[in-house]
Amino acid sequence: MVAVTTLFGMQAAFAQAGSPAVPDGVAVLPAVSVTATHDNDYRARSASVAGFDETPLQDTPASVSVVTRAQLDDQHAKLLSDVVRNDASVNNDYAPVGYYQGFTIRGFPIDLASAIKINGLTISGEQNVALENKDRVEILKGLAGIESGVVAPGGIINFVTKRPRNVASITTDVDSRGSTSAAVDLGRRFGDQSQFGLRINAAKENIHSYVDGADGRRTFGSIAADWIISPRASLQFDAEFQQLIQRSASGYQLLGGTAVPSAASASKLLGLQPWTKPVTTDALNLNTRFDYSFNDKWQGYIAASRSHTMIDDNVAFAYGCGYVPSCGAGGTSPFFFASNGDFDVYDYRSPGEYRRNDEVRAVLTGNFSTGWLQHDVTFGTSVQRRVVDLSNAVYDYVGSENIYGPNLTFDPSPNSPSASFPQLDSRQYSVFGTDRITFNDHWQVLAGGRGVLLRQRSWTEMDGPATDTDRSIFLPQVAVVYKPVAPLSFYASYSKALSLGDQAPVRASNAYAFLPPVVSNQVEVGAKYDWLDRLNLTAAVFAINKPFEYAKPDFTDAGYTFTQQGTERHQGIELSAAGRAADRLTLTASIAAIRARAYDSGTPAYEGHQVINVPRLSAALYADYAVPHVAGLDLLGGVNYSGSKAANEEGTASVPSYFVFNLGARYTTKLGGHKTVVRLSVDNLFNKYYWQDSGELQGDAYLFLGAPRTARLSLTYDF
Template sequence: MTTTKKNTPSAGSRVALHTKRKLLITLIAAATASMAHAQSDPEQKNKPAGDAGQGVQPQTTQQQADSVLPTVTVTGAGAATDSYRKKSASVGSFGEASLLDTPASISVITRSQLDDQQSRLLSDVVRNDATVGDNYAPVGYYENFSIRGFPLDLASSYQINGMSIAGEQNVALENKESVEILKGLAGLQSGMTPPGGLVNYVTKRPADVRSVTLETDSRGSRYLATDIGTLFGEQKQFGLRINAAHESLHSYVNDADGERNFASLAADWVISPQARLQFDAEYQHREQRSAPGYQLLGGTVVPSNVSPEKLLGAQPWAKPVTINSVNLNLRLDLDLTPDWHAYVAASRSRVVIDDNSAFPYGCGYGVTCGAGGTPARYFSANGDFDIYDYRFPDDTRRNDQLQAVLQGRVDTGSIRHDLTLGASTFRRTVSQSDGVNDYVGSDNIYNPNPIVYAPSPLTPDASTLRLDSRQKALFAVDRISLTPKWQLIAGARQVWVNERALDGTGVVTRTTDKSLLLPQVALVYKPQADLSLYTSYSKGLTMGGQAPFWAENGYAFLAPTVSHQVEAGVKYDWRDELSFSAVLFQMTKPYEYPKPDANGFTYTQQGTETHRGIELSAAGQASKQLRLTASLALIQARAEDTGTAAYDGHQAINVPRLRAAFYAAYAVPQVTGLTLLGGWQYSGSKVATREGNVDVPAYNLFDAGLRYKTSLSGHPTVIRLSVDNLFDKRYWKDVGEYFGDSYLHLGAPRTARLSVQYDF
């Protein structure tokens, strides 16, 4: 949605959003004291008030002389810097916008909550939102998720500072200020995307900070991170911030250890009061042996008596999966007039994956595979499975984007228009080899001593361009203030898509040329300043899925599909401390699946998949001592008219009907600096087959911890202790599909972590 000028940071602001409130209180108090002493101290009368080294514009001598203020007692929420609540987000608009005024369902996980939960992966973050679930997120591999039951697209569903990144990476969190989750169609924001939504990472901006963090866990992992920043220049117009981390990963899965190195740079330059330049660069090297998932036994039975610590199909010649990623962002903001603002942003995201695994899959070569009619793509009924030497080196994904946006205000009589006009161009390329995917032997899930086989003698060929996808777009949004209480938001994005798929010899095997107008309209009613009600309609475009290799049309890409969404919600800010929201939604898209026929299966689009649901959430300060986040999602996800009666009318794969999440921090009044932490997650049972005849049980998870703020040698120090899965619950976290095949992944056992953060 459109961001009005009042939501754009002022030209000189160098303050991170989460410290603004505290800084404002300090400045008011400082200015009051300065003016109170001005008459008795002539020199003080000519000093600037409260610059604080943060780029805040000082008062002029004349302003001070003209100001006569009485004594003021300033009070405020001292815990503002620790808040689990954020009042604005950029993911639902083309700039920072108030969540209360944004007609979309958005959750924001703040830096404070990331720290308290000692988050390292996106899976640690999204557990705070009940609408988000794992969708093929194995240990040691890049993760993917679903929102409102729809899997996200690794090509287009992940962003940094509003610009697309390649999703085939585990994005580092050390340099992130918050993580924003937009739930629902996001065609207006980013064009061709799946209906689930978007995840946007917001980076930290330069500030005067010096911090080091040390951490370990109950398995002996080691972690070191530094956060160093400075503001410099005569007017503090320059800023730099460096984040770096090294992590030695001791996985709960046997023989699946690894390591990670990360470094990032954020640079800001206030060129003038009207122009600001921001640059972000980050690099991460991650290597870890991946832990593959299980499959249904005989295609109908969930494996039992299996441990999350077992590395299935382990072979001594398998190597860690190595992922090297680089993400670059550059943005120039210009204040053209008091009412008009523009920015130009460019980004590049490049990920190179070397996958060298011993991969368990199906039982096509096993003598027990056909027993009981077991399909070859599942483990056999007694637990036999095949092992493949799976090597795909130099698998390269690259996203490039350029976007220009103009925002401003126009008044037509008594009606105000807040306009956003923009253009965007996006390109994604994928370079791959044909790799090696060769059967080497078979084993059983209950075998305590894995059978060792020789690797395949085959060698991967060279990596070549396999996909070149280009997207151009023009977009416009008008937020029309009809009255002080009523707003109409109307927008559209015209998308032009051109895509080529190629084989290993460079021959084009598929072309897609498509253009589509993606509209979005919403009505917002604000009966009072802290309450808003909205309803909205939007349309989205999603690339068609790719057929699994075992289908009659194996590896074929289907045509793009159109999705529709209707949503209604209410948002309320209680005492400007605790935010509540309630949302109803309905989303529809064409159903894609491997359709059984006389020859086997053909991957097709037929029928309609409809997801309906209710979302409830709260975030913020519930009392002086208690801050919390809570969410609940009820989702009905069904397919109809698919042409295969067994797939119609029941809950979709991997989508629980009910999911809930809660996390809280309670400051113990009797012990200064001590805060008790705790969380609860609930997931209802999840269907594991398209027929809906197999599911995995519901589960409850409980987390506990504490945070203690103290001082060492006069420097602030924070000690954090957390225990995830406190009661060591065994559960299936994920029963999603990946390239047409279904996998089951066990959740992590009980894990304790201890960290010390020292500011110097």
Template sequence: MNRPRSTLLLSSLLCTALPLHAQQVDDTQTSADSTATELAAVRVQGQADDRPRAPDAQLGSFGPGRWKDTPASINVLDRTLLDKRQPRSLSEVAYSDASLGDSYAAVGYYQNVAIRGFPLDLATGYRFNDLTIAGEQRLALENIQQVEILKGEAGLTAGIMAPGGIINYVAKRPARVQELTVGTDSHGSRYTAVDLGRWITSTFGLRFNAAWEDTHSYIDHTDGRRNFYALAADWLIGDKGKLELDGNYQTSAQRSASGYQLLGGDTLPTHASATTLLGYQPWSQPVAIQSTNLTARYRYQFNDAWQGSVALGHSRSVIDDNVAFAYGCFYAAQCADGSVPGNYFAPNGDYDVYDYRSPDDTRVNDEVRAQLQGRFTTGALSHQLTVGVDGFRRTVDRRQDVYDYVGTANIHDATVPVFAPSPNAPGASARRLDDKQRAVFALDRINFGNGWQWLAGGRFVKLDEIANDSDGVRERRTQLSKFLPQTALMWQATDRLNTYVSYSKGLSLGQEAPYWTSNADSFLPPLLSRQVELGAKFSATSSLDLGAALFRISQPFQYAMPDDSDAGYTFIQRGNQVHTGLELSANGKLSEHVHVTASASVLRARAEDAGTPAYEGHQLINIPKARASVLVDYQLPFAPAWTVSGGWRYAASNVATPDGSTKVPSYNVFDAGLRVRSEVRGHALTWRLSVDNVFDKFYWRDTGSSGGDYYLFPGAPRLARLTVSYAL
């Protein structure tokens, strides 16, 4: 799509050992007024009936325990919240957490987000049932029970990853449910989904989810479609074993929307439109994505204290990438003499249009993990120990793409001239990346008594990664071994208040130098990051959780340094990129009729000792200093079946240039919703209406980068969605 086009956790890694003779969970019993935040639940089937069972917590890299007992900043977006918001994309999921922000999240394409200001690694930042999936896909939510967000370093959980965190999608488990949902929106989209589940026998259950959607996009000429299918199965094997199987498959097709760029490299576009497709060419095909995600997990309960598990995951995404891409102004008159940087739009609004085609772009992630966890004592100390091994492989196969200039247009023109497409065709496919990681990990949670606990552990990872050029010729091989420690000290001050301090290290791969630098296409060395976090978790009431976390993350600063080379820039690692922030959260009931989901983030992101004074002393690109997200539900006392909601999203001004000289304005966006529950012949009928951006405000939601180039994406205008769910 763009010229370079480069490229929890909370589930079973360290889950609580628990007996497998538990009652069956009925997801239809989930209350819209759920109380304190629960982490991912282990759901098992037994001989009992379908009465609800309080979920047990599963945890990520800090071991077993409830949300309040976890020394990390974690947010869980449960099914109830997802139904309220009705998100259809990753960018919309990010509305619900102030620590998340878009990071090159183009409409019609696979999207990415940043946590704590660091974009997630598409290779390792996204998980399904706690197993790595290819991030280059449009992630569906119909089969998802909850979305778990681990903020900050998770080297013990994931090994080599970006320091911002991880997003894990937890699948629905078999339950007694038969539900049909139909919907539309203010643009005329059509949506149908089914959710069917049953325990076939006392030991074997299934859950089937499917969705069919024809999207009428708010951006002209970018209507799309998708088909989604998912199947989950639980099988109790004997008295002590349980097998969980999950698979989903999705196809989608939609034209991708190019982002704006600064005019002349320093001026915001005037009269920009959130509904205009830049560079539109009628011959340009949509971006087609086919994705498959499979997981299998077998757990065995040796006794009341010890449990073992083996998990396998396979994820495959195939992208047929097609776009008439609006990029730069190399061929525009104002940029021809080199006085204006060619990798931005021209000062008068001219931009070049490229015919970009990259079919069969295939990303495959495979992972296998085995672990043992249990409890024991040594003298006066009690231990919760987890040990395991993990193997991960990722491959990327791509064909030689077409990226040819076809004409120049202007952002102020009502229509784009129709240009002739390039006559060239994509070349042969080649293995571009082969990444293998092997690891052993261990974590011990030691209870000293008097409310004190110490968690100590780490992950030893070995990396062997081979990168090739478009012809399949090796460009580099990276081999390294690294121990990534993780530790935390916790104090339960009262029954309601827990505090903690934690320290962890992480490792991420160096970025590829942009094509316009003197060392174009070179990969920089891996980066070691460090995080210190101080946090508190308080149960204000039995149904309201409050959280606060103060953190500092640092890693080497990667950037294009201005110099005297022929290209004018060289991509380097120098100095440090330091993110220091405060996060606050509130989740639960304020009163009998009022439920709140709220978060706020204050983040200072700076480059230090980078060697280029103009790039220091100010906020870094695409990292607002402050964000907030609030959603309040009010159940009408005089009409209990009716619930109204109001939401507020805020982001401070956002830097759009490396020297900090240009910013996009801050924004406040307000959302609203209405939910009505009723019955038809004894069957539940639920109406959900959500309105995002009620006042139709124009704002810039994203100033992120891709492949070293910077883009501006407008936020979505007012959008109303209506769904009706009928329990069959």
């Protein structure tokens, strides 16, 4: 921070000191202090994802990354997969075109039922959350049991919405494949003291996918409202709706269960049929929050949310090779494509997939002293409910074709799906508390925990028997923070989390059964350094353990039983930087090295190697360079690297490593006296052919090719 005192202020100081430097009869003006900060658009100073309210990142004993609004704009981000490419610890995990996306954090798949949030409240993650009304995206890496209760061990992703302010802009966008979009951002504060605020975001997009036949369209609208009721009380409300209609693209599978397809086409829609309808996803997210300040030391809030998605899932699904003669060659499993590229096509129709997340949270924060110790405490309680209604879907074989051959046409199945019926009703009741104890300028201890009562009922068929789960557990978290000097902090932490058991795949002997909840634990040691109030540097070393869940080969008729046996352990190191590295250079960079192994699983072939879809090394870099002598022009660009990733549980097949380079520019000027920003980006500049994803869905492994070279051009005009 830089402070400048004016000459008039210096004269005033001399006058107050009785200095003769000020002649008699000369008027002395009051001191004026001008303050400026070395702010930059890619650096965040705080986040709410690692606690129950906004907390400085420097004081957070956890690994957190934040992708800011400026970076979202410069990268033309449309999907969460565009956002998380900025963090090397996050990877795609079954993220097909035209469908909601899955991800891993630190190598663990996130639970879409609990790991995706808006303004800190859980949403139904089976949606592609719109970005037009988001101010930033926060990523907490590692266990988040105290923040979220029942959640998978990888971490959580939190979208923070834009708040009302005086703004009016329109953005138009076009890409090299013909996709177009238009978005408007309108906000106003009004009232005699600007106590009311309103902000509206809306967007319309026509999608021309790089996968032939997987085009679609999207409509989005949101409203954010604020009311400063009094100096002590405030109320905010957010609502957003999105409809996405787009054909979904099936993934490739290993040939013969052992080989990655060679020369596969990124543009071919496997199993394309003229009678297949697009997937339709309607998503509604609502949340509200009331804040009240009791006094200067104690504040509290009550927040509530409802999120639901309704999906009509329609796809000619490419899966396995059980109906073709070539399938048995060489002992090929029917759960993979045949060794010559043959695969089966299924008519899959699952209308009325309804998922709803509700949450209510009450939090009290305050600070007090006990002797020479300073306490910053948080207490709260929350109730969450998750409801899932599904139908008995049509999933019928209709024909077979080859990945290298032409598209063939088959007749659809004559069968119809059933009506939707409840398949899951899960409720969580929690109480939590934390105490950050400050001993002096150098030492802090954070201790706390969450008590969770989980009650869950699940069904696998209409009018069938229910499976009940009743589990209570205390999830502790403790951390020590040491600050030898103000800009530098070291921390060590331990935490536990409870996560829901996975659902057994259709090929298992216990198909569709939900396994019981599992407990994970994590140890993390890290350091954070704020270099010259310009660049945040962080490092973290971690170890996470959870029970290993997998389809275990056995002698049942199905050949597999989905089970929990042994331990899956991920150990790694993360390094990151965000901020202004030089006067004209702003960047974000991260690198992650992860060792992910299974132990004591009872299946030796699944041990002793990296688990599926987790690269040993990955890295991400994005930079903004302000061109000298050309006012308003910035060059943008970056690179993403992923090491090779296992493509099956045995580790006998893998997708190769890759580099993907991106380049762009931003030009800021004025048209008619109004700010205008033109952005150009070229992703995958060298048209790299690569497999971006070798993840699993319900125990089956799929491969997805990365997008080819794509250019995007946008214009934002403030009016």
